[in-house]
Amino acid sequence: MATRYSILLALALFSNSIFSQSYTNWIVGDTTDVQPGNTLPGIVLAGGGGDNDPAMQWMLSRANGGDIVILRASGADAYNLYFFEDLGVSVNSVETIRFESGDAAADPYVIGRIREAECLFIAGGDQFDYYSYWKDTPVEEAINYLILDKGVTVGGTSAGMAILGQCYYTPSGSSLDAAEALSDPYHPDYEILGCNDFLETPYTQYLATDTHYEQRERPGRHVGMLARIAQEYNTRSFGIGANEYTAVAIDEFGLARAFGEYPEYEEDFVFFLQANCQDEFLPETIEAGIPLSWDRGHSAVKVYALPARPDGDGVFDLTDWQTGVGGQWQNWYVQNGELMRAFDTGPDCAAVLNNTDGPALARQLKLFPNPATERINIQWPAGSRIEGLELRNAYGQVLRREAGEMKEIDLKGLASGVYFVEVKMGQKSAVRKLVIK
Numbered sequence: 001m002a003t004r005y006s007i008l009l010a011l012a013l014f015s016n017s018i019f020s021q022s023y024t025n026w027i028v029g030d031t032t033d034v035q036p037g038n039t040l041p042g043i044v045l046a047g048g049g050g051d052n053d054p055a056m057q058w059m060l061s062r063a064n065g066g067d068i069v070i071l072r073a074s075g076a077d078a079y080n081l082y083f084f085e086d087l088g089v090s091v092n093s094v095e096t097i098r099f100e101s102g103d104a105a106a107d108p109y110v111i112g113r114i115r116e117a118e119c120l121f122i123a124g125g126d127q128f129d130y131y132s133y134w135k136d137t138p139v140e141e142a143i144n145y146l147i148l149d150k151g152v153t154v155g156g157t158s159a160g161m162a163i164l165g166q167c168y169y170t171p172s173g174s175s176l177d178a179a180e181a182l183s184d185p186y187h188p189d190y191e192i193l194g195c196n197d198f199l200e201t202p203y204t205q206y207l208a209t210d211t212h213y214e215q216r217e218r219p220g221r222h223v224g225m226l227a228r229i230a231q232e233y234n235t236r237s238f239g240i241g242a243n244e245y246t247a248v249a250i251d252e253f254g255l256a257r258a259f260g261e262y263p264e265y266e267e268d269f270v271f272f273l274q275a276n277c278q279d280e281f282l283p284e285t286i287e288a289g290i291p292l293s294w295d296r297g298h299s300a301v302k303v304y305a306l307p308a309r310p311d312g313d314g315v316f317d318l319t320d321w322q323t324g325v326g327g328q329w330q331n332w333y334v335q336n337g338e339l340m341r342a343f344d345t346g347p348d349c350a351a352v353l354n355n356t357d358g359p360a361l362a363r364q365l366k367l368f369p370n371p372a373t374e375r376i377n378i379q380w381p382a383g384s385r386i387e388g389l390e391l392r393n394a395y396g397q398v399l400r401r402e403a404g405e406m407k408e409i410d411l412k413g414l415a416s417g418v419y420f421v422e423v424k425m426g427q428k429s430a431v432r433k434l435v436i437k
Contacts, residue, residue, distance in 0.1 A: 021100070022099070022100050022102075022103035022104035022107055023097055023100055023107060024097075024098045024100060025096060025097045025098070026076070026077035026080055026096045027093060027094070027096075028080045028093065028094050029084055029091065029094055032092075033067060033116045034092045034118075036063075036092075036118060037064070038064050039062060039064050039066060039118050039119075039152045039153070040064075040151070040152075040251075041147070041152060041202075042058075042059070042153035042250055043153070043154060043155065043201055043202065043248075044121075044154075044155030044156070044247055044248070044250075045155070045164060045240060045242055045248040046157035046158070046247040047158070047161065047211045047212060047244050047247065047270070048124055048157050048158030048211045048212050048244055049215065049244025049245050050244065050245045051247075052246060052247045052260060052261075052308075053087060054310060054312065055247035055249055056082075056083070056087055057087050057088070057089050058257075059121070059155050060087060060091055060119060062119065063091055063119035063153065065090050065118075066091065066092055066117070066118025066119065067093045067095070067117055067119075068083050068084075068091050068093065068094045068117065068119045068121065069094075069096075069114055069117040069119070069120050069121070070083075070094065070122075071096075071097055071114070071121070071122050071130075071160075072098050072099070072122070072124075073126065073130060074125040074126070075098070076098070079096060079121065080095075080096055091119075097110055097113065101133070102132065102133040104139075105134055105137035105138060105139040105140075106137060106138055110139070114139065114143065114146070115146070117146060118152050119153050119154075120143065120152065120155070121155045122154075122155070122156035122157075122160030122164070123156075124157050124158030124159050125160075127159040127160075127162040127163050127169075127170045128172050130163050130170070131198070134198075135197075140199065144200045147201060147202070148200055151252075154201075155247075161209050162210070162211060163199060164199060164209060165239075166196050166199070166200065166201055166205050166206065166207055167193070167194065167195040167204075167207055167225070167229055168192075168198060168199075168208065168209075169190075169210075169225055171190075172191060175189065176189040177217070177220075178217050178218065178220025179220070182338065183291050183292075183337045184288065185224055185227055185228055185283075185288075186228075186287070186289070193208075195229060202254070203254050203318040204238070206237050206238055207237070208222070208226065208237070208239050209239065209240050209241070210222040210225070210239065210242075211242055211244075213241040213242055213244075213270075213271065214243050214267060214394050214395075214417075219241065219271070219339060219394075220339045222239050222241050222273065223273070223294070223301055223332055223334060223339055225239065226238070227286055227292055227294050227334070228286070230275045230282055230283070231283060234282070236274060236277060236281060237274075237275045238272075238274050238275070238321070239271075239273035240270065240273070241271040242308075243269055243270065245260060246260035246268050246269070246308035247259045247260070250318060253319070254317060254318040255316075255317055256315065256318055257312035258270040258312065258314055259308055259310070259312045260307070260309060261308075262309050263307070263309075266395070266397065268308040268309075269305055269306065269307055270306050270308055271304070272303065272304040272324075273332070274302050274321050276301065276302055276349050278296055278299070278349075280296065281296060284296070291336050292334050292337055293335060295334065295335055296333065298331055298340070299331045299342075299345070301331065301332040302329065303329070303330040303331070303341075304316050304324045304327050304328070304329055304330075304347075305395055305396050306326060306327035307326065307395075314326025321349075322347045322349065323347075324347070328344065328396050329344065329345045329347055330342065330344075330396055331345045341394075341431065342422075342429075343392060343420075343422070344396075364380070365378075365379075365380055365421075365423055365430040366378070366380075367379075367432050367434055370432075371435040371436065372411055372436055372437070373411070373436070374411055374412055375408050375410050376408060376411065376421075377407060377408050378408060378421075378423070387424035387425065388403040388423075389401070389402045389406055389409075389421065389422070390422045391409060391434075392419065392420045392421075393417070393419055393420075394417065394418050394419070394420075399414065399419075409421070418435055419433070419434040419435075419436060420433055420434065421433075
Protein backbone atom coordinates (compact mmCIF):
# COMPACT_ATOMS: atom_id res chain seq x y z
CA MET A 1 0.00 0.00 0.00
CA ALA A 2 2.88 2.40 0.77
CA THR A 3 4.18 1.90 -2.80
CA ARG A 4 0.81 2.87 -4.23
CA TYR A 5 0.73 6.00 -2.07
CA SER A 6 4.22 7.00 -3.27
CA ILE A 7 3.31 6.62 -6.94
CA LEU A 8 0.13 8.64 -6.56
CA LEU A 9 1.83 11.39 -4.59
CA ALA A 10 4.66 11.63 -7.12
CA LEU A 11 2.15 12.05 -9.93
CA ALA A 12 0.41 14.75 -7.91
CA LEU A 13 3.67 16.62 -7.49
CA PHE A 14 4.25 16.80 -11.25
CA SER A 15 0.71 17.30 -12.54
CA ASN A 16 -0.73 19.16 -9.52
CA SER A 17 -3.86 17.03 -9.71
CA ILE A 18 -4.93 13.42 -9.98
CA PHE A 19 -8.23 12.43 -11.53
CA SER A 20 -9.95 9.22 -10.63
CA GLN A 21 -13.51 8.06 -10.80
CA SER A 22 -14.38 9.04 -7.25
CA TYR A 23 -12.01 11.84 -6.16
CA THR A 24 -9.59 14.54 -7.34
CA ASN A 25 -6.61 15.66 -5.28
CA TRP A 26 -3.93 18.35 -5.27
CA ILE A 27 -0.85 18.50 -3.04
CA VAL A 28 1.93 20.97 -2.25
CA GLY A 29 4.98 20.37 -0.09
CA ASP A 30 6.85 17.22 0.89
CA THR A 31 4.96 14.13 -0.28
CA THR A 32 6.63 11.95 2.35
CA ASP A 33 4.39 11.37 5.35
CA VAL A 34 5.92 12.80 8.53
CA GLN A 35 5.01 11.89 12.08
CA PRO A 36 6.04 14.90 14.16
CA GLY A 37 4.24 13.92 17.36
CA ASN A 38 3.23 16.50 19.95
CA THR A 39 0.18 17.57 17.98
CA LEU A 40 -2.60 19.24 19.91
CA PRO A 41 -6.30 18.40 19.74
CA GLY A 42 -8.85 21.09 19.07
CA ILE A 43 -11.83 22.17 17.02
CA VAL A 44 -12.16 25.20 14.73
CA LEU A 45 -15.65 26.31 13.70
CA ALA A 46 -15.65 29.03 11.03
CA GLY A 47 -18.81 30.88 10.03
CA GLY A 48 -18.07 31.10 6.31
CA GLY A 49 -17.95 34.02 3.93
CA GLY A 50 -14.16 34.32 4.26
CA ASP A 51 -11.35 32.91 6.37
CA ASN A 52 -9.92 34.48 9.49
CA ASP A 53 -6.12 34.34 9.33
CA PRO A 54 -5.37 34.23 13.10
CA ALA A 55 -7.84 31.36 13.60
CA MET A 56 -6.31 29.41 10.73
CA GLN A 57 -2.80 30.08 12.12
CA TRP A 58 -3.96 28.80 15.52
CA MET A 59 -5.22 25.64 13.82
CA LEU A 60 -2.09 25.00 11.71
CA SER A 61 0.31 25.64 14.59
CA ARG A 62 -1.21 22.72 16.49
CA ALA A 63 -0.09 20.33 13.70
CA ASN A 64 3.55 20.85 14.78
CA GLY A 65 4.88 20.93 11.23
CA GLY A 66 2.89 17.90 10.07
CA ASP A 67 0.64 17.19 7.10
CA ILE A 68 -2.59 19.09 6.51
CA VAL A 69 -5.52 17.48 4.67
CA ILE A 70 -8.49 19.42 3.30
CA LEU A 71 -11.71 17.64 2.40
CA ARG A 72 -14.31 19.09 0.07
CA ALA A 73 -17.07 18.08 -2.34
CA SER A 74 -16.86 21.12 -4.63
CA GLY A 75 -14.31 23.76 -5.56
CA ALA A 76 -10.61 23.15 -6.08
CA ASP A 77 -7.27 23.70 -4.34
CA ALA A 78 -7.59 27.32 -3.13
CA TYR A 79 -6.59 26.35 0.42
CA ASN A 80 -3.32 24.68 -0.54
CA LEU A 81 -1.03 27.70 -0.94
CA TYR A 82 -3.02 29.69 1.63
CA PHE A 83 -2.21 27.10 4.30
CA PHE A 84 1.25 26.18 2.97
CA GLU A 85 2.71 29.66 2.34
CA ASP A 86 0.47 32.62 3.09
CA LEU A 87 -0.08 32.22 6.84
CA GLY A 88 3.57 31.86 7.85
CA VAL A 89 3.10 28.59 9.75
CA SER A 90 5.53 25.84 8.73
CA VAL A 91 3.85 22.57 7.71
CA ASN A 92 5.16 19.54 5.82
CA SER A 93 2.43 19.41 3.17
CA VAL A 94 -1.09 20.49 2.32
CA GLU A 95 -3.34 18.19 0.31
CA THR A 96 -6.87 18.85 -0.91
CA ILE A 97 -9.08 15.84 -1.67
CA ARG A 98 -12.30 16.61 -3.49
CA PHE A 99 -14.99 13.92 -3.39
CA GLU A 100 -16.61 13.37 -6.77
CA SER A 101 -18.91 10.65 -5.40
CA GLY A 102 -19.49 8.56 -2.32
CA ASP A 103 -17.21 5.86 -3.70
CA ALA A 104 -14.21 7.85 -2.51
CA ALA A 105 -15.28 7.17 1.09
CA ALA A 106 -14.02 3.60 0.68
CA ASP A 107 -10.88 4.38 -1.35
CA PRO A 108 -7.74 3.17 0.50
CA TYR A 109 -5.70 6.20 -0.59
CA VAL A 110 -8.29 8.67 0.68
CA ILE A 111 -8.69 6.85 3.99
CA GLY A 112 -4.95 6.54 4.43
CA ARG A 113 -4.29 10.22 3.81
CA ILE A 114 -6.97 11.26 6.30
CA ARG A 115 -5.60 8.98 9.01
CA GLU A 116 -2.04 10.23 8.37
CA ALA A 117 -3.01 13.90 8.79
CA GLU A 118 -1.82 16.05 11.65
CA CYS A 119 -4.64 18.52 10.94
CA LEU A 120 -7.90 18.12 9.00
CA PHE A 121 -10.01 20.93 7.56
CA ILE A 122 -13.45 20.55 5.94
CA ALA A 123 -14.22 23.22 3.35
CA GLY A 124 -17.54 24.90 2.60
CA GLY A 125 -20.10 23.70 0.10
CA ASP A 126 -23.18 21.59 0.77
CA GLN A 127 -23.29 19.71 4.06
CA PHE A 128 -25.68 17.16 2.57
CA ASP A 129 -22.83 16.02 0.30
CA TYR A 130 -20.65 15.35 3.35
CA TYR A 131 -23.47 13.59 5.16
CA SER A 132 -24.46 11.41 2.20
CA TYR A 133 -20.86 10.63 1.18
CA TRP A 134 -19.39 9.96 4.63
CA LYS A 135 -22.02 8.78 7.13
CA ASP A 136 -21.42 5.16 8.23
CA THR A 137 -18.33 4.86 6.01
CA PRO A 138 -14.56 4.51 6.56
CA VAL A 139 -14.26 8.31 6.17
CA GLU A 140 -16.48 8.83 9.21
CA GLU A 141 -14.32 6.32 11.10
CA ALA A 142 -11.11 8.03 9.96
CA ILE A 143 -12.27 11.50 11.02
CA ASN A 144 -13.38 10.20 14.41
CA TYR A 145 -10.01 8.45 14.73
CA LEU A 146 -8.26 11.82 14.29
CA ILE A 147 -10.52 13.45 16.89
CA LEU A 148 -10.70 10.71 19.51
CA ASP A 149 -7.48 8.70 19.17
CA LYS A 150 -4.78 10.60 17.32
CA GLY A 151 -5.68 13.89 18.98
CA VAL A 152 -5.27 16.42 16.17
CA THR A 153 -7.12 19.64 15.45
CA VAL A 154 -10.09 19.35 13.10
CA GLY A 155 -11.75 22.41 11.60
CA GLY A 156 -14.47 23.35 9.17
CA THR A 157 -16.00 26.40 7.55
CA SER A 158 -19.61 26.93 6.51
CA ALA A 159 -20.83 23.43 5.50
CA GLY A 160 -17.72 22.03 7.18
CA MET A 161 -18.70 23.72 10.45
CA ALA A 162 -22.31 22.57 10.03
CA ILE A 163 -21.35 18.90 10.50
CA LEU A 164 -18.95 19.39 13.41
CA GLY A 165 -21.56 19.37 16.14
CA GLN A 166 -22.77 16.03 17.42
CA CYS A 167 -26.17 17.17 16.23
CA TYR A 168 -26.39 18.31 12.63
CA TYR A 169 -28.75 19.77 10.07
CA THR A 170 -28.10 18.46 6.55
CA PRO A 171 -31.05 19.16 4.26
CA SER A 172 -31.16 17.28 0.98
CA GLY A 173 -33.14 20.04 -0.71
CA SER A 174 -34.15 23.56 0.23
CA SER A 175 -32.49 25.04 3.30
CA LEU A 176 -34.83 26.03 6.10
CA ASP A 177 -35.21 29.74 6.86
CA ALA A 178 -36.15 31.33 10.18
CA ALA A 179 -39.77 32.03 9.25
CA GLU A 180 -40.34 28.41 8.22
CA ALA A 181 -38.58 27.05 11.30
CA LEU A 182 -40.57 29.11 13.78
CA SER A 183 -43.94 28.96 12.04
CA ASP A 184 -43.76 25.16 11.78
CA PRO A 185 -41.17 23.35 13.93
CA TYR A 186 -41.75 20.19 11.86
CA HIS A 187 -41.51 21.89 8.47
CA PRO A 188 -40.44 19.47 5.69
CA ASP A 189 -37.25 21.48 5.12
CA TYR A 190 -36.02 20.39 8.56
CA GLU A 191 -34.90 17.13 6.95
CA ILE A 192 -32.25 15.91 7.96
CA LEU A 193 -31.84 16.74 11.70
CA GLY A 194 -29.89 14.07 13.58
CA CYS A 195 -27.89 13.64 16.78
CA ASN A 196 -24.97 11.64 18.15
CA ASP A 197 -24.60 9.20 15.25
CA PHE A 198 -22.06 10.87 12.93
CA LEU A 199 -18.94 12.83 13.96
CA GLU A 200 -17.90 12.67 17.62
CA THR A 201 -16.71 16.18 18.29
CA PRO A 202 -15.71 16.97 21.91
CA TYR A 203 -17.90 19.26 24.03
CA THR A 204 -20.77 19.11 21.52
CA GLN A 205 -23.21 16.50 22.79
CA TYR A 206 -26.75 17.56 21.79
CA LEU A 207 -25.17 20.62 20.16
CA ALA A 208 -25.98 21.94 16.68
CA THR A 209 -23.93 24.56 14.89
CA ASP A 210 -25.10 27.21 12.44
CA THR A 211 -23.17 29.49 10.09
CA HIS A 212 -23.52 32.75 8.10
CA TYR A 213 -25.47 33.56 11.20
CA GLU A 214 -26.92 37.08 11.26
CA GLN A 215 -26.04 37.63 7.59
CA ARG A 216 -28.59 34.99 6.55
CA GLU A 217 -30.95 35.57 9.50
CA ARG A 218 -30.36 32.14 10.99
CA PRO A 219 -30.80 32.63 14.76
CA GLY A 220 -34.49 31.80 14.44
CA ARG A 221 -33.96 28.49 12.70
CA HIS A 222 -31.11 27.68 15.12
CA VAL A 223 -33.45 28.13 18.08
CA GLY A 224 -35.95 25.98 16.21
CA MET A 225 -33.32 23.24 15.94
CA LEU A 226 -32.62 23.45 19.67
CA ALA A 227 -36.35 23.22 20.41
CA ARG A 228 -36.63 20.09 18.27
CA ILE A 229 -33.56 18.48 19.85
CA ALA A 230 -34.76 19.27 23.38
CA GLN A 231 -38.23 17.89 22.64
CA GLU A 232 -37.16 14.73 20.82
CA TYR A 233 -34.35 13.72 23.17
CA ASN A 234 -35.88 15.17 26.38
CA THR A 235 -32.62 16.90 27.20
CA ARG A 236 -31.14 20.35 27.28
CA SER A 237 -29.83 21.28 23.85
CA PHE A 238 -26.88 23.49 22.91
CA GLY A 239 -25.67 25.48 19.93
CA ILE A 240 -22.81 27.55 18.53
CA GLY A 241 -23.57 30.15 15.86
CA ALA A 242 -20.86 32.06 13.99
CA ASN A 243 -21.18 35.13 11.82
CA GLU A 244 -19.29 35.35 8.55
CA TYR A 245 -15.53 36.03 8.77
CA THR A 246 -15.44 34.78 12.38
CA ALA A 247 -14.19 31.50 13.83
CA VAL A 248 -14.44 29.70 17.16
CA ALA A 249 -11.27 27.90 18.29
CA ILE A 250 -11.85 25.27 21.00
CA ASP A 251 -8.73 23.95 22.74
CA GLU A 252 -8.12 20.67 24.55
CA PHE A 253 -9.47 22.15 27.80
CA GLY A 254 -12.85 23.08 26.31
CA LEU A 255 -12.10 26.81 26.24
CA ALA A 256 -13.60 28.50 23.19
CA ARG A 257 -12.03 31.67 21.78
CA ALA A 258 -13.64 33.86 19.12
CA PHE A 259 -11.51 35.25 16.28
CA GLY A 260 -12.68 38.11 14.06
CA GLU A 261 -12.14 41.81 13.53
CA TYR A 262 -14.35 43.33 16.21
CA PRO A 263 -14.67 46.28 16.89
CA GLU A 264 -13.63 47.38 13.37
CA TYR A 265 -16.51 45.21 12.15
CA GLU A 266 -19.25 45.40 14.77
CA GLU A 267 -21.03 42.34 13.34
CA ASP A 268 -18.10 40.04 14.22
CA PHE A 269 -19.78 37.99 16.96
CA VAL A 270 -20.21 34.34 17.84
CA PHE A 271 -23.07 32.99 19.95
CA PHE A 272 -23.21 30.13 22.47
CA LEU A 273 -26.78 28.91 23.02
CA GLN A 274 -28.17 26.56 25.66
CA ALA A 275 -31.66 25.50 26.61
CA ASN A 276 -32.43 26.85 30.06
CA CYS A 277 -31.72 24.60 33.03
CA GLN A 278 -35.11 25.19 34.65
CA ASP A 279 -36.95 22.06 35.75
CA GLU A 280 -39.49 22.72 32.99
CA PHE A 281 -37.36 23.61 29.97
CA LEU A 282 -39.20 22.06 27.01
CA PRO A 283 -41.15 24.22 24.55
CA GLU A 284 -44.68 25.10 25.58
CA THR A 285 -46.03 24.51 22.05
CA ILE A 286 -44.19 22.38 19.51
CA GLU A 287 -46.47 20.71 17.00
CA ALA A 288 -46.48 20.27 13.25
CA GLY A 289 -48.11 23.15 11.43
CA ILE A 290 -48.40 25.34 14.56
CA PRO A 291 -46.06 28.27 15.37
CA LEU A 292 -43.44 27.44 17.98
CA SER A 293 -43.80 28.85 21.49
CA TRP A 294 -40.75 28.48 23.72
CA ASP A 295 -40.89 31.22 26.31
CA ARG A 296 -40.26 29.82 29.81
CA GLY A 297 -40.45 33.21 31.50
CA HIS A 298 -38.65 34.97 28.62
CA SER A 299 -35.72 32.69 29.47
CA ALA A 300 -36.05 29.62 27.22
CA VAL A 301 -32.56 29.86 25.72
CA LYS A 302 -29.55 31.36 27.48
CA VAL A 303 -27.10 32.92 25.02
CA TYR A 304 -23.57 34.19 25.50
CA ALA A 305 -22.76 36.71 22.75
CA LEU A 306 -18.98 36.97 22.41
CA PRO A 307 -17.25 39.59 20.24
CA ALA A 308 -14.74 37.97 17.86
CA ARG A 309 -11.49 39.92 18.17
CA PRO A 310 -8.24 39.74 16.16
CA ASP A 311 -6.27 38.20 19.04
CA GLY A 312 -9.05 35.86 20.15
CA ASP A 313 -9.31 37.80 23.41
CA GLY A 314 -12.42 36.70 25.27
CA VAL A 315 -13.36 33.14 26.13
CA PHE A 316 -16.31 30.87 26.87
CA ASP A 317 -15.91 27.66 28.86
CA LEU A 318 -17.69 24.72 27.22
CA THR A 319 -17.06 22.50 30.24
CA ASP A 320 -19.61 24.41 32.33
CA TRP A 321 -21.47 26.66 29.84
CA GLN A 322 -21.57 29.45 32.42
CA THR A 323 -18.10 31.00 32.56
CA GLY A 324 -17.45 33.68 29.97
CA VAL A 325 -15.07 36.62 29.69
CA GLY A 326 -15.53 39.54 27.31
CA GLY A 327 -19.10 38.88 26.17
CA GLN A 328 -22.68 39.54 27.20
CA TRP A 329 -25.48 37.29 28.42
CA GLN A 330 -28.82 37.38 26.64
CA ASN A 331 -32.08 35.45 26.84
CA TRP A 332 -33.77 34.36 23.62
CA TYR A 333 -37.34 33.13 23.55
CA VAL A 334 -40.09 32.47 21.01
CA GLN A 335 -43.64 33.79 21.28
CA ASN A 336 -46.10 32.42 18.73
CA GLY A 337 -43.42 31.92 16.10
CA GLU A 338 -41.48 35.15 16.72
CA LEU A 339 -37.94 35.15 18.13
CA MET A 340 -37.34 37.74 20.84
CA ARG A 341 -34.25 38.72 22.84
CA ALA A 342 -33.65 40.19 26.27
CA PHE A 343 -30.25 41.64 27.11
CA ASP A 344 -27.89 41.87 30.10
CA THR A 345 -29.58 38.91 31.77
CA GLY A 346 -26.68 37.33 33.68
CA PRO A 347 -25.33 33.76 33.66
CA ASP A 348 -27.83 32.15 36.04
CA CYS A 349 -29.52 29.75 33.66
CA ALA A 350 -32.23 28.78 36.16
CA ALA A 351 -33.52 32.32 36.69
CA VAL A 352 -36.45 33.76 34.77
CA LEU A 353 -36.93 37.42 33.96
CA ASN A 354 -39.27 38.39 36.77
CA ASN A 355 -39.12 42.05 35.75
CA THR A 356 -41.17 41.35 32.63
CA ASP A 357 -44.91 41.27 32.33
CA GLY A 358 -45.19 38.53 29.75
CA PRO A 359 -46.57 38.68 26.24
CA ALA A 360 -49.53 40.92 27.15
CA LEU A 361 -47.39 43.98 27.85
CA ALA A 362 -45.21 43.38 24.82
CA ARG A 363 -48.29 43.23 22.60
CA GLN A 364 -49.44 46.61 23.93
CA LEU A 365 -46.16 48.27 22.95
CA LYS A 366 -46.60 49.48 19.36
CA LEU A 367 -43.87 50.41 16.88
CA PHE A 368 -44.95 51.79 13.53
CA PRO A 369 -44.18 51.68 10.69
CA ASN A 370 -42.43 48.32 11.02
CA PRO A 371 -40.44 47.66 8.83
CA ALA A 372 -39.18 51.23 9.01
CA THR A 373 -36.74 53.45 7.16
CA GLU A 374 -35.91 56.84 8.73
CA ARG A 375 -37.94 56.89 11.95
CA ILE A 376 -40.46 54.93 14.01
CA ASN A 377 -43.34 56.05 16.16
CA ILE A 378 -43.81 54.58 19.62
CA GLN A 379 -47.09 53.95 21.38
CA TRP A 380 -47.14 52.39 24.82
CA PRO A 381 -49.94 51.20 27.14
CA ALA A 382 -52.09 53.96 28.60
CA GLY A 383 -51.14 54.81 32.16
CA SER A 384 -47.71 53.17 32.05
CA ARG A 385 -44.87 55.07 33.72
CA ILE A 386 -41.96 55.20 31.28
CA GLU A 387 -38.45 54.88 32.74
CA GLY A 388 -36.60 54.91 29.44
CA LEU A 389 -35.91 53.22 26.16
CA GLU A 390 -33.01 51.38 24.52
CA LEU A 391 -32.50 50.53 20.86
CA ARG A 392 -30.11 47.61 20.37
CA ASN A 393 -28.74 45.79 17.38
CA ALA A 394 -28.90 42.02 17.01
CA TYR A 395 -25.66 41.61 18.99
CA GLY A 396 -27.00 43.40 22.06
CA GLN A 397 -25.09 46.65 21.57
CA VAL A 398 -26.98 49.77 22.68
CA LEU A 399 -27.29 52.20 19.77
CA ARG A 400 -29.75 54.64 21.31
CA ARG A 401 -30.59 55.21 24.96
CA GLU A 402 -33.29 57.69 25.96
CA ALA A 403 -34.89 58.58 29.26
CA GLY A 404 -38.46 59.68 29.88
CA GLU A 405 -41.33 60.15 27.47
CA MET A 406 -40.67 59.54 23.77
CA LYS A 407 -42.96 59.48 20.77
CA GLU A 408 -40.46 58.55 18.05
CA ILE A 409 -36.90 57.39 17.36
CA ASP A 410 -34.68 58.74 14.60
CA LEU A 411 -33.21 55.81 12.62
CA LYS A 412 -31.00 57.76 10.24
CA GLY A 413 -27.53 56.29 9.84
CA LEU A 414 -28.57 52.77 10.87
CA ALA A 415 -27.97 49.92 8.43
CA SER A 416 -30.73 47.63 7.22
CA GLY A 417 -31.30 44.69 9.53
CA VAL A 418 -33.01 43.43 12.69
CA TYR A 419 -33.04 45.53 15.86
CA PHE A 420 -34.77 45.39 19.24
CA VAL A 421 -36.52 48.16 21.15
CA GLU A 422 -36.80 47.72 24.91
CA VAL A 423 -39.08 50.06 26.81
CA LYS A 424 -38.81 50.13 30.60
CA MET A 425 -42.05 50.77 32.46
CA GLY A 426 -41.50 51.01 36.20
CA GLN A 427 -40.24 47.60 37.30
CA LYS A 428 -41.34 45.97 34.06
CA SER A 429 -40.05 45.97 30.52
CA ALA A 430 -41.30 45.10 27.07
CA VAL A 431 -39.26 44.23 24.00
CA ARG A 432 -40.33 44.51 20.37
CA LYS A 433 -38.45 43.54 17.26
CA LEU A 434 -37.83 46.24 14.67
CA VAL A 435 -36.84 45.72 11.04
CA ILE A 436 -35.04 48.55 9.24
CA LYS A 437 -35.21 48.42 5.45
